[in-house]
Amino acid sequence: MAEIPLAQPDISEQEIAGVAEVLRSTRLSQGPRLHEFEAALAERCACPGAVALSSGTAALDLCLQALDIGPGDEVITPSFTFVATVNAIVRRGATPVFVDICHDTMNLDCSDLARCVSDQTRAVIVVHLFGRPVAMDPVLEFCRAHNLHLIEDACEALGASSNGRPVGSIGDCGVFGFYPNKLITTGEGGAIVSRNLELLALCRALRNQGRTADGFLADRLGHNYRLAEPACALGVGQLARLDEFLARRSKAAARYHRLLEGLPGVSLPPRDCAHGRIAWFFYVLTLDAPQPRRDRLIAQMAGKGIELGDYFPPVHLLDFYRQRYPVLPGSLPVTENMAGRTIALPFFPAITAQQQVTVADELARILAGRG
Numbered sequence: 001m002a003e004i005p006l007a008q009p010d011i012s013e014q015e016i017a018g019v020a021e022v023l024r025s026t027r028l029s030q031g032p033r034l035h036e037f038e039a040a041l042a043e044r045c046a047c048p049g050a051v052a053l054s055s056g057t058a059a060l061d062l063c064l065q066a067l068d069i070g071p072g073d074e075v076i077t078p079s080f081t082f083v084a085t086v087n088a089i090v091r092r093g094a095t096p097v098f099v100d101i102c103h104d105t106m107n108l109d110c111s112d113l114a115r116c117v118s119d120q121t122r123a124v125i126v127v128h129l130f131g132r133p134v135a136m137d138p139v140l141e142f143c144r145a146h147n148l149h150l151i152e153d154a155c156e157a158l159g160a161s162s163n164g165r166p167v168g169s170i171g172d173c174g175v176f177g178f179y180p181n182k183l184i185t186t187g188e189g190g191a192i193v194s195r196n197l198e199l200l201a202l203c204r205a206l207r208n209q210g211r212t213a214d215g216f217l218a219d220r221l222g223h224n225y226r227l228a229e230p231a232c233a234l235g236v237g238q239l240a241r242l243d244e245f246l247a248r249r250s251k252a253a254a255r256y257h258r259l260l261e262g263l264p265g266v267s268l269p270p271r272d273c274a275h276g277r278i279a280w281f282f283y284v285l286t287l288d289a290p291q292p293r294r295d296r297l298i299a300q301m302a303g304k305g306i307e308l309g310d311y312f313p314p315v316h317l318l319d320f321y322r323q324r325y326p327v328l329p330g331s332l333p334v335t336e337n338m339a340g341r342t343i344a345l346p347f348f349p350a351i352t353a354q355q356q357v358t359v360a361d362e363l364a365r366i367l368a369g370r371g
């Protein structure tokens with residue numbers, strides 16, 4: 001294992017005790033912890049309800065299904081995201097249409113949406129990448145003008161806000177992920193939030209094989225996307241510490257800024273966000289040099305016990321997508337320019353100042369050819 005890992009969960013003794021208490025009870029699924037976790041999430045996101053699920057992927061699946069998106073429909077989303085965002089569109093039998101990103105924020109470029117829209121477009125999925133909130137007002141305006149659903153993939157951004165509103169609460173629905181590297185974790189897990197009570201009720205039924213209080217949904221295919229009680233208990237404890245995690249992550253980001261400022265050959269992520277609060281999920285640099293140098297750097301740093309991430313290979317360049325959903329050459333210039341040049345540094349709430357100094361020193365040494 002790397003001496004300085006890329007990510008690391010932070011679980012307190014109190015959270016362990018909370019999980020143990022559930023394990024000693026007889027209620028391991030669909031019990032009080034689920035309701036408690038959902039109520040806390042809803043409150044945090046200023047929504048009337050939340051639906052806790054087995055993963056962020058399950059959350060994306062259910063949002064698309066609940067909005068009745070399927071074969072023949074097109075969904076606009078960035079290629080510069082984790083592949084799960086786009087896989088969910090394809091699993092519905094719909095077609096992903098890739099929008100380009102902005103160079104500095106690495107988030108969707110709203111001015112490129114008009115190029116992507118057609119008579120088949122039904123929805124846009126924005127991704128608040130690396131915890132950086134998308135400026136939602138122009139996206140909302142675009143979706144209203146074209147009568148499109150708006151889904152927020154906020155898997156990496158719990159606690160971020162855009163123009164004063166929590167991410168996830170702004171579009172038709174928002175999704176979160178609770179994998180161990182995320183801003184809070186339940187081991188595996190995810191959730192949907194929405195201001196639309198009907199949509200939430202539908203997602204809640206679809207999570208449980210299509211069951212409602214009155215029976216089964218006759219016209220929908222349900223799933224088992226439930227989140228077990230021990231995971232929900234962990235989620236309750238983690239969510240109570242979200243602000244503490246966010247503060248520690250912000251501090252770690254500021255420290256990387258100070259340590260890396262002026263380092264030749266790399267661009268740092270923007271420190272601030274004019275329209276909202278960043279929930280620092282990853283600290284991602286861009287190298288001036290192309291992919292082979294980046295990959296060599298990752299291997300060299302691994303040799304020093306430091307784990308880096310190659311986040312994210314653009315989805316449209318993965319073989320599955322390249323073959324089935326080819327994009328017009330030159331249509332995603334910024335995404336393709338960034339491809340293979342981004343590096344995520346070790347980043348988690350408990351990272352120490354000394355660990356960050358070690359990362360920065362090794363990075364500088366290797367980039368200067370002294371590795």
Ligand SMILES: Cc1ncc(COP(=O)(O)O)c(C=O)c1O
Nearest residue numbers: 055056057082084085155177179
């Ligand atoms: C942007 C984004 N979308 C979706 C997901 C999928 O979440 P999960 O791994 O919980 O299925 C992730 C998780 O890594 C993600 O980062």
